Amino acid sequence: MKLFARYNRINITATILIFVFGSIAFYFVLQYVLVRQLDETLRGEQQEIVEFVKLHNQLPDIQNTKHQWITLQPTMFMQGRSRAKSILVYNKREDEQEWIRQLNFTVNTSTGMYSITVNKSETETEELLKGIILVTIGMIGVILLFNYLINRKMVTRLWQPFYNTIASIKEYHISSQQPLQLAKEPIDEINLLNESLNQMTHRIHRDFHALRSFTENASHEMQTPLAVIRSKVDTLLQETEGRKETIQQLLSIEDATHRLSKLHQSLLLLTRLENRQFLFDEPVDLENIIETKSEERKELLQAKNLSLQLNSVPVTLNFHPHLAEMLITNLMNNAIRYTPEGGSILIQLTTRQLTISNTAIGEALDTTRLFERFYKTDPASEGTGLGLAIIKQICNAAGFTIAYQLTNGKHQFTIQFIS
Amino acid sequence: MVDYLTAAGYLCESVVTYHEAIEKIDHYDYNCIVLDIMLPGGSGLDILRYLKQDRKTDGVIIISAKGALEDKITGLEIGADDYLTKPFHLSELSVRIAAIIRRKEFNGQSIISIGNMRIDTIGKTVFVNQQEVELTQKEFQLLLFLTINKNRILSKNAIAQHLWGDDMDFPANYDFLYSHIKNLRKKIMQAGSEDCIRSIYGEGYKLQVS
Numbered sequence: 001m002k003l004f005a006r007y008n009r010i011n012i013t014a015t016i017l018i019f020v021f022g023s024i025a026f027y028f029v030l031q032y033v034l035v036r037q038l039d040e041t042l043r044g045e046q047q048e049i050v051e052f053v054k055l056h057n058q059l060p061d062i063q064n065t066k067h068q069w070i071t072l073q074p075t076m077f078m079q080g081r082s083r084a085k086s087i088l089v090y091n092k093r094e095d096e097q098e099w100i101r102q103l104n105f106t107v108n109t110s111t112g113m114y115s116i117t118v119n120k121s122e123t124e125t126e127e128l129l130k131g132i133i134l135v136t137i138g139m140i141g142v143i144l145l146f147n148y149l150i151n152r153k154m155v156t157r158l159w160q161p162f163y164n165t166i167a168s169i170k171e172y173h174i175s176s177q178q179p180l181q182l183a184k185e186p187i188d189e190i191n192l193l194n195e196s197l198n199q200m201t202h203r204i205h206r207d208f209h210a211l212r213s214f215t216e217n218a219s220h221e222m223q224t225p226l227a228v229i230r231s232k233v234d235t236l237l238q239e240t241e242g243r244k245e246t247i248q249q250l251l252s253i254e255d256a257t258h259r260l261s262k263l264h265q266s267l268l269l270l271t272r273l274e275n276r277q278f279l280f281d282e283p284v285d286l287e288n289i290i291e292t293k294s295e296e297r298k299e300l301l302q303a304k305n306l307s308l309q310l311n312s313v314p315v316t317l318n319f320h321p322h323l324a325e326m327l328i329t330n331l332m333n334n335a336i337r338y339t340p341e342g343g344s345i346l347i348q349l350t351t352r353q354l355t356i357s358n359t360a361i362g363e364a365l366d367t368t369r370l371f372e373r374f375y376k377t378d379p380a381s382e383g384t385g386l387g388l389a390i391i392k393q394i395c396n397a398a399g400f401t402i403a404y405q406l407t408n409g410k411h412q413f414t415i416q417f418i419s
Numbered sequence: 420m421v422d423y424l425t426a427a428g429y430l431c432e433s434v435v436t437y438h439e440a441i442e443k444i445d446h447y448d449y450n451c452i453v454l455d456i457m458l459p460g461g462s463g464l465d466i467l468r469y470l471k472q473d474r475k476t477d478g479v480i481i482i483s484a485k486g487a488l489e490d491k492i493t494g495l496e497i498g499a500d501d502y503l504t505k506p507f508h509l510s511e512l513s514v515r516i517a518a519i520i521r522r523k524e525f526n527g528q529s530i531i532s533i534g535n536m537r538i539d540t541i542g543k544t545v546f547v548n549q550q551e552v553e554l555t556q557k558e559f560q561l562l563l564f565l566t567i568n569k570n571r572i573l574s575k576n577a578i579a580q581h582l583w584g585d586d587m588d589f590p591a592n593y594d595f596l597y598s599h600i601k602n603l604r605k606k607i608m609q610a611g612s613e614d615c616i617r618s619i620y621g622e623g624y625k626l627q628v629s
Contacts, residue, residue: 301596
């Protein structure tokens, strides 16, 4: 539920409750005030009659109106304190029951004691009350409606900067060239959010680039001496005048240099993969890569007398072209390296998954450790032990899943493109 | 590197800082410049930009240890002719330089003669005594690699990397290379050329010409 919808629900419930109770209270207060006013008029009338009687010792002429009339009646008893009360009577003229307010008191005149009742119709008061209540309820309704409409329109507009910020964060990628630059907004809270995000990404950006240039510089500093060693070995090789031992030693130095350099490149790649330094946003034709890479390995396959079968359909994925090649070559190199002479390799590519299986010797590999760095089933093996770790990391970064199983005497690696 | 290239018959000059490099390219025109990206005093990429601004036609090979893809792409976009990642075999550099120089000086330089053999680098054909020798693509590349690095011992690793690229996982014995060498020797000998490819104790190969 959106923040505003929730807020609105609470707000409207509270407003309605307040208005309902307020209206009820308002009704009773108003009624009380109006009745008091009526009573005052009645007492005024009583006052006038009593004073008239005191002065003239006889009853005044009584003039009745539609809304106020006086009835008198001889009585034997003197009534004490008089009280006003409301009673329901039948009105012949209007043919309906109506409330009237009456005040009863006695006066003593020369012609005897009279009980006098001053009556006043409450219809006017009631109508006034009705009118006021109607107007009030109408206004409450209008206020609620307008409140709702204004909130709806305003809130969408007011929250727009927030949604803009969210959209920018979603699009932001750490390896992009610029830190996040969110605009200044007139609303304090959004502004605070934007500023904090700007600062945060700025810091991350700085640290990230420091780290990145460190790994790259470290790599440079390491590859350069390796390049020097290799070029010196190349030069020395020409000057050996054909001594077998020297040549063999120089070549093993060269081989070690090559391995070290490969190892270092692989570690660097793993670091960059873990730092999420690659964008997977280029369409890559996987089938094409597989075909090219198998073709390149034709002689290697022939040398080991391996058969390679390829079942594929055209598949284009959003990927990183260099990493796609890495993935395929690592899988193929792995398969070629570990298939015994005369064995077979099968590559199957569908739009959903890539499967590569090769003839296995021995038992299934340890799936818990298989993708670990430097894990080797045979410690004497020449591989760097990083091939599968790289494959796993590329899959992770691309959002693919990779699984291994041993089926029908074949090692089988399956990469699912959609997880 | 300078020693190796001088021995290969190139006239080489080398400088180690950015400013020396700018000075040199202001004064001279080179057939080919081998450029390291990380230089004291500036980036090799800036030198490349400087060259292209001046519309110099010097061929440029960028060398970088970074292996960073961005550098490679930027370098080639600015107008470098080739890109090598450290560490590399000097024999590989030598072939790349030869290829660039051939491309720059198109006038008849596309034919390399060695003994009674003529290699046409554009038509990718080989003639021994005016007789064409049928070679596979790999055999042709192998012959060219050996020829450009003639009289030098080339390790099997260097040859394999040149022919199959760097992303391959070569078996330690490089047996598959042997059959290519054997076939190449057989073909050029049958065509009447002398057997100039020497095996160096099975560890490397050399194309020997006097």
